[in-house]
Amino acid sequence: MSQQAITGLEAEIARATELFASLSADEWQAQSGCDGWRVQDVAQHMAAVFQQIAAPDTIDAGDSGKAEVAAEVPVQDRKDWSPDQVIVAYDEWSQKGVAALSALQQPPMAETVVPLADLGEHPMHLLGNAIAFDHYCHLRHDIGAAVVRAGALPHDPDVLAPTLEWMLAGLPQMCAAELAGVAAQPVNLVFEGPAANTWCLTPGGGGGGWIVANGADDDAPVVRTTAHDFVSWGTKRADWRDSTTGDVTNPAVAEVLDAINII
Structure with missing residues (x-):
């Protein structure tokens, strides 16, 4: 199960709460690393994700079936909110969201596989990992x-380990x-530093796809x-060439790394 994700997420909520309380008016309105989103929009999105988990019938996320399109709906709906409104929403829904995610760590729900739009199909206990990833990255x-x-917040292994598991x-x-369009080249991904681990990305999964296995x-x-850098380059926020070493001059390896774009 992903109880570590809940522990890490609770720590992330504490960090986010402290950060949001410290932001100046100019910082709330500053352009974030998300194209078209202010810092305020990112914080509002983080609150909205918890609301969608805890009470999905109370928030509109559209019916696109695309995670990034769905994320844009509540952000646009709440563009005129004040920072204080965002803080109140985050305080309320983060607590309700963690309670809902904690319940998903228990059988039989934990291993129930559900479709998550274009994110794929996953056991419900991994939703805690998904939100840990979402917080760490944002x-x-x-x-x-x-x-x-x-940007200087800790590279907490209790958050990074479940983040890696989700990604x-x-x-x-x-x-x-x-x-599907790259060379059939297995690649070992060795993560150093906090949450150190090794995973292998290998072609030949079911239906001709790829699989990722620990080891x-x-x-x-x-x-x-x-792991910290992978959160950035694995989501195309950065170029993997700036923070990787090893067999990175191998053209087949480069093709595989270029194909990674995790939502």
């Missing part, structure tokens, strides 16, 4: 693009079309990075 890489102290569970499904293939090329 706080450090998106709000952090405008607010230095957000790597989703990678073969979210990147299926891109991976290494001794015959496969190796790419080294940190």
Whole structure:
């Protein structure tokens, strides 16, 4: 199960709450690392995600079936909110959202596989990991693009480990079309620093897709990075070339890394 995700997420909520309380009027309105979103819009999105989990019938996210399109709906609906309204919503829905996610750690719900639009199909306990990832990325890489102290938040392994688990569970499904067009080259992804671990991305999953498994293939090329940097380049917020080492000059490896774009 993903109880570590709940522990990490609770720590992220505390960090977000403290950060939001400290933001100046100019910082709330600053352009974030998300194209077209202010810092305020990112914070509002983080609150809205919790609301969609805890009480989906109380918030409109459209019916596009696309996670990024759905995320835009409440952001646009609430563009005229004040920062105080965003803070109140985040305080309310973060607590309700964590309670809902905690309940999903218990059987039989925990292993029930559900479709999550274009994010793929996942057991419900991984939703906690998904929101840990969402918070880690938005706080450090998106709000952090405008607010230095957000970018300097800790690289907490209790958040990074479940974040990696979510990203790597989703990678073969979210990147299926891109991976279908690359060389059939297995790649070991070695994560150094906080949440250190090794995973292997291998062609030949069900239906000709790819699989990600914990551990290494001794015959496969190796790419080294940190989990923190992977959150950025694995979502196309940065170029993997700026923060990876190892067999990165191998053209087949480069094709595989270029195909990774996790939502």
